[in-house]
Amino acid sequence: MTAKENKVALITGGSRGLGRDMALRIAEKGLDVIITYNSNTEEADKVIAQIQQSGRKAAKLQLDTGKISGFSTFKQQLNELLNKEFNASHIDYLINNAGIGGYELIEDVTEEFFDELMNIHFKGVYFLTQQLIPLMNDGGGIVNISSGLTRVSYPKSSVYAAMKGAVEVFTRYLAKELGARGIRANTVAPGAVMTDFGNAHLRNSEESQKAVSAVTALGRPGVAEDIGGVVAFLCTDDARWVTGQRIEVSGGMLI
DSSP states (O other): OOTTTSOEEEETTOSSHHHHHHHHHHHHTTOEEEEEESSOHHHHHHHHHHHHHTTOOEEEEEOOTTOGGGHHHHHHHHHHHHHHHSSOSOEEEEEEOOOOOOOOOGGGOOHHHHHHHHIIIIIHHHHHHHHHGGGEEEEEEEEEEOOGGGTSOOTTOHHHHHHHHHHHHHHHHHHHHHGGGTOEEEEEEEOSBOSSHHHHTTTTOHHHHHHHHHTBTTSSOBOGGGTHHHHHHHTSGGGTTOOSOEEEESSSBTO
16 A cells, blocks of 8 residues: 555544544545544543554544643654554644533633633644644645534533634635645534533433424434544545535534
């Protein structure tokens, strides 16, 4: 297999939830996969083992995407891992997926709460991408995970949604500035999805699930398996002419 065929995708927050399904679906497309995890190394190992069983290479690296000061060290670790485990010097795809939930009414938002979400969901995405652009092959792609909450407004989501809105703007600028290298940049915006995100508030609330189902054209909340395939598509040549786009994957929520 040539280096060109042996493409590598890096997924932040790939040990569980949406990131886990993205990793598995991308591997199904024939790519090798590197995932990051923050603290749950056991779950990360399970994802790695499943990908390896399918015949693709896979590895993990620890990363707190809210600690920007650690990104240069992470870049060095990634470079070493690529050379050692993947016989490569660059990645082809970067999926900025890692995140946390956070819900407060505007009048109750503290600066600490604001900064935590900003560091993880916008500042971290911005500067991690900046660090890794030199490690990306021409003709690759960046997928930033946003949210349906940038289009519709729910109380207590102002900070989270504002950071995701910033990521969507950033993504268009990435598409513009990296286009000369053939690097595409797109946003995938999931709707309401039943994972453990945000303390599994949707998965654990039958009332919330009914409310989501009532305003969704396809009549149910999303699950992780609804999202990963769309991200995987963007990591293939089938999406070679798609860049600078926001793709909402919400089952037609509030259309």
